[in-house]
Amino acid sequence: MTKTVRIAVDAMGGDFGPQVMVPGAALALERGLDAFFILYGDEARMRPHLDAAPALAAASQTRHTDVFVRMDDKPAQALRAGRRNSSMWLAIEAVKKGEADVALSAGNTGALMAMAKTCLRTLPGVDRPALAAMWPTLRGKSIVLDVGASIGADGRHLVNLAIMGAGMARAVFDAPRPTVGLLNIGSEEMKGVDEVRAASKLLRAAPPPDFDYIGFVEGDQIGRGAADVVVTEGFAGNIALKTAEGTASQMGQYLREALGGDLLSKIAYLLARRGLATLKAKMDPRNVNGGVFLGLEGAVIKSHGRSDAVGTANAVEIAYRVAHHQLLGQIRAALADAHKDAPAGEPARPQLRMDSKV
Template identity: 70%
Template sequence: MTKRVRIALDAMGGDHGPEVIVPGASRALQQRPDMEFVFFGDAARIRPLLDVDPALSAVSALRHTDVSVRMDAKPSQALRSGRRTSSMWLAIEAVKKNEADVAVSAGNTGALMAMAKVCLQTMPGIERPAIAALWPTVRGKSIVLDLGASIGADARQLVDFAVMGSAMARIVLAIERPTVGLLNIGVEEMKGIDEVKEASRVLRETGFPNLDYIGFVEGDDIGKGTADVVVTEGFTGNIALKTAEGTAKQIAQYLHEALGRDLMSKIGYFLARHAFAALKTRMDPRNVNGGVFLGLNGVVIKSHGGADAVGIAHAVEIGYAMARYQLLSKIRDSLPLSRGQSPLMPKLEAAAAPSPSGS
């Protein structure tokens, strides 16, 4: 019998807490019956929700804590007040202790990343973790990282992101050798900052067996699905994410106003309602909810703070896939840095070294 995947849930995270987290877990269980859960948080709020759902209750454990991390808390504050006691920390710690296969939280992103780094630490050879997420495109879905785990990245870190993102793509996109592009201000080789150009050179010359590097991609290539994996640093990645979310809401508002403008518009909407429903489904952020923290000694999933039960269920299912199909093993197998001295290092160190005097 296949081993169940155990999900540790920060039940107090996000804007809505247990009233959304528990129903979200229930939805996910309907899709993946081989899951079980450990809920961390206020038992007085969680237990009644479990009691009315016998199927979920039968595969769930509840660990009470009075401490939760505020959505507006600074990472340093969250570590001081919630380390070892908060629902967020305890969910992550369950992964560290092998009591769970993955932790899922809709809580404060900065606090979650800080706690995950302290509790789980980064994988050997990885300098900086990244947040990776699915991105809807005209071809289907792509993976984009880093979406805001940290600001800036050097060439070595961008190469790490490419390898980790491709490992995730092999799981969630079922592509054995995903294409990878570096986000840049142009596709020409002479464009961009030095770190991005050096990362491009290393990716092209090294020839990783589990990814197909296609070069630079531009912002509009993300939505086109030009690459299965798009790599950038966290500052740019987070701006791109928020811009895309805002544009989707803007288009939805334009459509709503246009279709309700007059009788003929309303009739047109009625005739095309199935097409509009399909468009809404494709643009619905709940269907791509769930950022994966890559580069840690454990799997942590960040759900959008305002997610409803549908969004939480999707984040849980992303975590399930990462655990069931062994994301960490795929990253370790793909990344030379995890086995000590990397063949990339001479190239990266040489690029960083100052030029000899007089050259």
């Protein structure tokens, strides 16, 4: 018998708030998830959407608050201004209190990270949390992290990201031994910045027991599915993510213009529409919605702020899988094993082998 996953939802987050978050939860429930939802937000704004989804109403409870974090709030503002009363804070706090297994928000990313780190704290050995994103590839999907939770990383932090990303791949992809690569400007060991080469040396010096490190991955190889997990620091990761999103949008616009012109183009569209529908589905960002904050003493999922109910339902499914497969416990155990040789009295760091020279 499986345990029902309890999902705390910041129903006021994102550009559309309850009109997307509540129907998205309802759609996820229709897909057969064994989940119970705690919806935080303005009761009056949530109620019409719950009345339209009786199955969700029966598998949820609402907790009213009229305080919410705006999309343009700075993280420091969000923490100062009524933080303990906002729908975002309360959803995260439910995880800390053990009332929920995972929290979901489509709100301001910076505020969500700041609140999650303040409320939940980081795992031993983790200096900063990372945001892991799903990435469509020719082989299916990959995980890329960090895509913007923090800027900069030394070699040991990148090793932490590899450990956490591999744990997420096992939970989300059911991959018993995922492949992990480091994003770099070339595949040769002498290329790249010192921090990336240092991480590679650490991973090669003491191969992790539960994933395969395959070396450096170049930017054009992410979309090919060269690795189940691609590790980078947040600055490069965010640029890569936004570039990919922009390119997908650009290609879609090119196709619309090319097929919406003269009569022959419209006939070509009619003949190719089944294939184009398949292409559109593969390029649809809603199908990879749901970023995971890794490295925290609790599970927090970030949905895209402009996503609709379909994208929100996909983020709910990510939240469900993260909690159902007990990702936090897997990561905690893997980090503890990596840190076990750290000298007493020193901060736990991913010392994969004490004689490794980096």
